[in-house]
Amino acid sequence: MNSPAGRGKDSARPYFFLSYAHTPRINPRAADPNLWVAKLYQDLCEAILQITDAPAGHPIGFMDRSMHQGQKWAERLSRELSGCRVFVPLYSPRYFKSEACGKEWHLFTRRSVYQRRPGAERMTGIVPALWVSMEHYTLPRVASELQFSHDSFGADYAAEGLYALMKIASYSSQYATAVLRLAQRIVDVADQTVIPVTQPLDFESSPSAFDPPEPTDRVRISVFSYRQPELPPTRSATCYGERRTDWQPFRPPSGRPLAEDAADVARNMGFQPTVHEFEEEAENLLAADRPAGPSVLLVDRWAFLDSQRAETVRRLDRRNLGSVSILEPWNREDQQCRDNERMLNDLGDTVLTVSRGSRRKPSLRGDAVGGSPGNLDDFRGELERAVMRASTAYEQETARPEPPQHRRPSIGR
Template sequence: MSGNVGGTSRDRAAPYFFLSYAHTPKNHPKDRDPNHWVDRFYRDLCDHVLQLTSLPAGVPAGFMDTQMQPGEGWQERLSEALAYCRVFVPLYSPRYFLSEQCGREWFAFSQRAVNHQSRGNGGNGSSVSEIVPALWVPVPLRQLPQPAERLQFNHASFGDDYADEGFYGLIKLKYLREQYERAVYLLAKRIVRVAEETSLPEGDPHRDYLSVPSAFGPPGPAREMDVSVLACSSTALPQDRRSACYGTHPREWNPYQPDASRPLVEHAAELVRNLDYRVNVGEFEADAGRMLAPGPPRAPGLLLLDRWALATEHGRELVERLSSEDRPWISVMVPWNRSDPDSASRENTLRHIADEVLAPREVETAGHRSPGGGLLSLEAFNQELPRAVKAAERHYKAHARTFPPEGPSTPLPRVLPSGIGYGADVPELPDQRTDEVPSKSEKGEGSSYDRES
């Protein structure tokens, strides 16, 4: 385990794994708890993990939300468990990927892994993911959201019967009892191996759980998001700008170095993928013709803006065009690192330029933009990104071209005097109004009623 050692809250109560599952509701209040079998599976899994490790007394093998005591703050306990656990175990079922709570749990944990990698701690050559999925009920591949599809976990390695039936089938069918015991044991071994081979730093145990976005988008075709960057490069810098955070291409811009070790656009793209999008990564100078093309948008977008790029005439012209042409489905994020040695002397000037070119976005309907001072740390960037993505998606839906469904059209129902129907042969009900309008026969020719009708 990495991070703090000795006497920290993580050492005292960090669960080896977090079991994330979708609750099954009762059909009738008198029915047995339908989650009984999940609880049985969880206890069996904890027993194996305890036997396979040297966990000291008081350190839980796992965390499951039904283990919380009445009156205990469930949001606080969930946040702590997600911040401290070593391995995340999502229990797949058709209900799981429709659960907003499960989607929040997935994103909160996966963000720890993305941050870990961006801080230079993911380059140890290990390809082991800290997310170890388990099948409660098998889910077809086409129904998996992007974050789950990208895991590419081989469930058949726990046995063909497990891959076909999931833990629910194995635990309910007596003739598969041995396969159940074997699959639970192999899952426990996998959890322990991943925990020992990976080393995630702890997350924020005080994070507002309800503010965490879901990693699962709506059912249907995969959503797309353009993530583009407008930044300087080491070969084309303003006169008073050093090249420490730049590469030969704008996509290599890393404003938060030395705290971060990989380009910001790669970090952002990974976070957006964990919100269930297919991501198109590019450079805004090359993408502008497509992203700013007239007409309805092709996809929502995210622009990462380097203020130093606004010191060039071309960079400023591109952002002015974005702001003036009403493209609210492209959110603008403005990172700024005050520990950068060049920032202090030019911060006020560059902030003024940025505020000027982005002035049309001072109203929310014009599109999302970062606060005036910029995003001063990687943590601030992480917190802002889901809001920027949500705003871009909302504006995209409001402006995107819509298409009628395929197939023959059906007549729309007409509002008839007696109600809603498709025909004209429905008898008209007597008018019950007391303020009756004269019939046409009662109105004289050329009356105001004729003209208005």
């Protein structure tokens, strides 16, 4: 068949960009659930190699295997989106809640699409794929406006999605059929359209192409820590900055604020995170009858040495709000933390008596049951569970009717 592999500048451009929502692990030691997407990606690349004359070393596709971290990641994503020939969004409910996926869609659709042949079927450069069935899910406007039929990939694919075809052995032939037809569709769209390469746009400042999130899709991340000038003389300034949200407890190897890492994890889960100093959030958390949204508090136990500020955290702990999860990240590679572990544990016990005693609220103490989750990967796994617990509790709290307003009985007129 005629392949676009040798057509000028197209020969060095990936056929497709696979856009998907990262699925969180059940626990830090569980297998990575995104390996199923990686298998699909490899199968698509192999199928495209088989049906084209793409030479060895030709970039067949692009799939982001990172955790959406840092400026270099954002620049790489922007560069790939400015040059790929086809955009393949992997539909799932989680996908359309992901801000990062919405930004990928937005950046790709900033590019112009031209038909190679007059009168050909109108193509957008977007070839959606069903990861799971979306039959009972309302698609956002940009997806619902696409003129695309999934029926040609097979009835079982359209009813179940690729994930089910991969997981259920009896569907193996249907999976192979769906992958081959999806690969053929990608090649056809690449062959019949010209989507010029553009200058990469700024990923972080780009809007999401999807509809605005519901209030339950938001999560507020607050940090209880120090600014460098506030540190006690017994604590090194290495992990601190000008703001309390600059706290970097896992330095090294991580040299970025923990709140930024937490926000990335929340985005990958489909939430819209905001980051605050705890003091900015405390008044609302302590005064409101009901919370403004699910919240996660990241606690630096060294900051409990400031007894006045620690009292505010103690008051929040006593409220025992299900929609507020409290995490105590703990780097066991930090020599000062190890040397002062007993003292810091005792401080935490006096402040967080309710959270420490409740199994529904996760904590990253160094003496945690089942081991010492004192590294960044363990933190990410705990954060995923903390966000889900806070979000579920928030939905339950807001679903309850308002308590009745008791009025004093009137005594005549």
